[in-house]
Amino acid sequence: MADFSDKVIYQIYPKSFRDLNGDGLGDIPGIIEKLDYLKELGVDYLWLTPVFISPQRDNGYDVADYRKIDEKFGTMEDLEELIAQSGRRGIGIMLDMVFNHTSTAHEWFQKALAGDPEYQNYYIFKDGEPGQPPTNWQSKFGGSAWEYVPTLGKWYLHLFDVTQADLNWENPKVREELKEVIRFWKQKGIKGFRFDVVNLISKPEVWEDDLEGDGRRFYTDGPRVHEYLKELVRDTGIEDFVTVGEMSSTTLEHCIRYSAPREKELSMCFSFHHLKIDYKNGNKWELMEPDFAALKELFIKWQTGMQAGAGQSALFWCNHDQPRIVSRLGDEGRYWKESAKMLAGMIHLMRGTPYVYQGEEIGMTNPHYTGIGQYRDVESLNYYKILLEQGKTADEALEILAARSRDNSRTPMQWNGGAHCGFSEAEPWIPISDNSAQINVESQLGDDTSIFSFYQKLIALRKENEVIAKGEIAFLEEENPKVLAYRRSLGDRELTVFCNLGDTETEISMKPEWEGCRKLLGNYEKEFSCAKEETLTLEPYEFLVLETGQAHGM
Numbered sequence: 386m387a388d389f390s391d392k393v394i395y396q397i398y399p400k401s402f403r404d405l406n407g408d409g410l411g412d413i414p415g416i417i418e419k420l421d422y423l424k425e426l427g428v429d430y431l432w433l434t435p436v437f438i439s440p441q442r443d444n445g446y447d448v449a450d451y452r453k454i455d456e457k458f459g460t461m462e463d464l465e466e467l468i469a470q471s472g473r474r475g476i477g478i479m480l481d482m483v484f485n486h487t488s489t490a491h492e493w494f495q496k497a498l499a500g501d502p503e504y505q506n507y508y509i510f511k512d513g514e515p516g517q518p519p520t521n522w523q524s525k526f527g528g529s530a531w532e533y534v535p536t537l538g539k540w541y542l543h544l545f546d547v548t549q550a551d552l553n554w555e556n557p558k559v560r561e562e563l564k565e566v567i568r569f570w571k572q573k574g575i576k577g578f579r580f581d582v583v584n585l586i587s588k589p590e591v592w593e594d595d596l597e598g599d600g601r602r603f604y605t606d607g608p609r610v611h612e613y614l615k616e617l618v619r620d621t622g623i624e625d626f627v628t629v630g631e632m633s634s635t636t637l638e639h640c641i642r643y644s645a646p647r648e649k650e651l652s653m654c655f656s657f658h659h660l661k662i663d664y665k666n667g668n669k670w671e672l673m674e675p676d677f678a679a680l681k682e683l684f685i686k687w688q689t690g691m692q693a694g695a696g697q698s699a700l701f702w703c704n705h706d707q708p709r710i711v712s713r714l715g716d717e718g719r720y721w722k723e724s725a726k727m728l729a730g731m732i733h734l735m736r737g738t739p740y741v742y743q744g745e746e747i748g749m750t751n752p753h754y755t756g757i758g759q760y761r762d763v764e765s766l767n768y769y770k771i772l773l774e775q776g777k778t779a780d781e782a783l784e785i786l787a788a789r790s791r792d793n794s795r796t797p798m799q800w801n802g803g804a805h806c807g808f809s810e811a812e813p814w815i816p817i818s819d820n821s822a823q824i825n826v827e828s829q830l831g832d833d834t835s836i837f838s839f840y841q842k843l844i845a846l847r848k849e850n851e852v853i854a855k856g857e858i859a860f861l862e863e864e865n866p867k868v869l870a871y872r873r874s875l876g877d878r879e880l881t882v883f884c885n886l887g888d889t890e891t892e893i894s895m896k897p898e899w900e901g902c903r904k905l906l907g908n909y910e911k912e913f914s915c916a917k918e919e920t921l922t923l924e925p926y927e928f929l930v931l932e933t934g935q936a937h938g939m
């Protein structure tokens with residue numbers, strides 16, 4: 386199993402990245418146009434969210450054909466051109482494998498619906514009566530996780546949208562079909578894969594009601610998931626490819642197993658606990674101020690736990706399902722630049738492989754939508770209705786969506802301050818953010834103080850300092866709720882990282898051994914000297930990396 390801790394991965398949401406053919410929807414030629422920009426940023430891989438044929442009920446996560454490119458995004462030739470052109474720039478392409486479910490428009494599901502028992506066994510169908518679903522499990526997008534098909538007298542399972550039917554991994558034929566998909570893309574020159582909700586693929590043997598929750602405890606990190614992953618990786622020969630699994634509501638113990646090289650499963654995993662610290666009672670649809678103490682605890686637990694078990698983390702704040710981090714944990718106003726940089730630095734110097742989601746590198750914020758007509762996401766539209774049913778007023782429901790909707794991250798990439806923010810000649814498929822005149826790529830390129838430039842520096846720092854990719858991590862200042870601080874060490878190199886999580890100054894005690902250390906990077910343009918002061922003052926949202934080890938020249 387290869388190691389990818391010295392790499393940086395950039396996530397592209399093609400629909401909102403760059404539209405070249407003028408239909409208001411981003412496309413693959415648009416990505417090709419921006420390759421030099423991505424090269425300038427310094428990333429190693431591009432992960433594209435699904436571009437396969439799909440009814441787009443869930444923006445491509447409802448795949449109808451795993452081997453064909455949806456014409457909305459371009460052609461197979463366009464993808465081949467992207468692979469070739471990015472390869473010339475030393476950038477690999479990763480595709481998104483949605484293997485927990487297919488669209489109900491997929492040929493397999495259509496055959497199942499037509500009554501073919503062989504294909505019914507590709508999915509999870511259960512005999513039953515209308516009105517009596519096999520279990521009380523809930524779909525992640527709201528409502529029952531089961532749908533009745535009257536013509537068959539059967540229910541099928543869909544953990545996500547009703548048009549996303551869960552595959553039956555128990556069936557070896559399904560596993561073989563999916564391996565063939567990987568082989569197909571490997572042979573096209575794809576260099577890595579992201580596996581969508583892959584810890585949900587193994588369902589329980591017994592189907593029972595969940596009297597405590599929505600059913601997730603029965604199928605999350607399910608009984609045969611490790612066996613299935615090992616088989617998939619071994620039989621397709623992707624041990625040395627970059628592979629990342631999206632692990633929904635997982636545990637540290639399972640993530641170690643998914644990603645420790647000795648297990649020969651995946652190169653790394655995404656987990657989401659650190660992105661639930663503003664969910665009231667664990668409910669995404671109830672607003673709460675972020676709990677920084679909980680955030681800190683989670684980082685300490687997962688970073689040191691993964692290290693102890695030799696597991697590998699995907700480090701990230703943003704993706705196409707999450708609100709923008711600067712709006713969420715930072716400050717969109719006075720400290721926009723400082724907080725965006727601090728949040729970036731905080732995870733980039735941790736142990737793992739960092740991901741940058743399109744627009745994060747310029748500090749894009751949530752778009753501040755005010756009407757339900759601006760939203761596109763099936764989850765947001767479903768939950769808007771659910772919130773109203775629960776008795777919320779329209780204004781309250783809209784306030785929740787403005788903070789929590791997945792559309793917050795799906796607005797067009799802000800290339801410039803012009804019409805449609807340089808994303809398209811046409812009206813985009815989803816409204817642009819209200820601040821593209823101030824926040825855009827054009828205004829940041831060439832500015833050494835920009836957020837973009839800071840991301841470039843973080844990426845370059847990883848390439849130049851092995852201690853960032855390979856060093857051990859240990860946390861400091863554990864009792865201080867306002868500061869997250871850690872030390873990375875490798876041989877005689879030692880870096881100490883300080884992040885002020887709040888909008889007020891804070892002080893930390895200097896350690897005698899830091900005397901004479903030097904500043905490697907920070908988000909404030911100020912000189913740093915480690916003289917004799919007893920305390921170190923951190924400005925609001927300050928991020929500071931000091932070279933503190935033997936190698937700093939003492």
Ligand code: TEU
Nearest residue numbers: 443446483525545581582633669705706
């Ligand atoms: O996401 C899985 C997932 O768990 C989230 O969508 C989650 O349910 C949501 O944020 C809860 O509020 C993956 C993809 O990233 C997502 O875009 C897809 O919609 C989903 O799987 C289904 O394929």
